[in-house]
Amino acid sequence: MKQNKIFKRCPRCDNKCLLNATKCEECGLIFSRLEFATNTAAKNMIKKGDRSYILYTSDLPKDLSYTKLLIYTLILGLFGAHYYYTGKYIKGILMSAMMAYAIVCLIFNAYLVEYLSFLYLPIGIGVLAWIVSCVYVICKKFKVPVFIETTETGGFKV
Secondary structure (H helix, E strand, O other): OOOOEEEOOOOOOEEEEEEEEEEOOOOOOEEEHHHHEEEEHHHHHHEEEEEOOEEEEEOOOOOOOOHHHHHHHHHHHHHHHHHHHOOOOHHHHHHHHHHHHHHHHHOHHHHHHOHHHEEEEEEEHHHHHHHHHHHHHOOOOOOOOEEEEEOOOOOOOO
16 A cells, blocks of 8 residues: 655655755755755855755756666766766765775786785775666665755855
């Protein structure tokens, strides 16, 4: 039996709010402002090192394409392309490093298997992280960073 969803989570404070609520009772975020959220502005803020006003939401903003995200995750996900596309640069670097490590292990396979077989563990963790990312993207639960730019607050408050 399918259960009716009556709650939603606030992307700022993760508080449970009623589905028809207009703002979060805990932090005061007005949910209608999420329509103006962009991933491009969030990427720029991340590059500057300012993460204080960035929200993570599974509702994709207008400047991200679900189709592109799905293709990047399924085809180039082991290299971290979907993380670079959404602005999660640290995770993207970790996935790229894992893939570079996998290539090194492939080249020197005979030596590693014979002496240090436990060094394959990071590759397994990376592949598992890729599978989890694929499931999250397919189920539309993959969280992306967004930033809400408004003229009345100078682009900083959400």
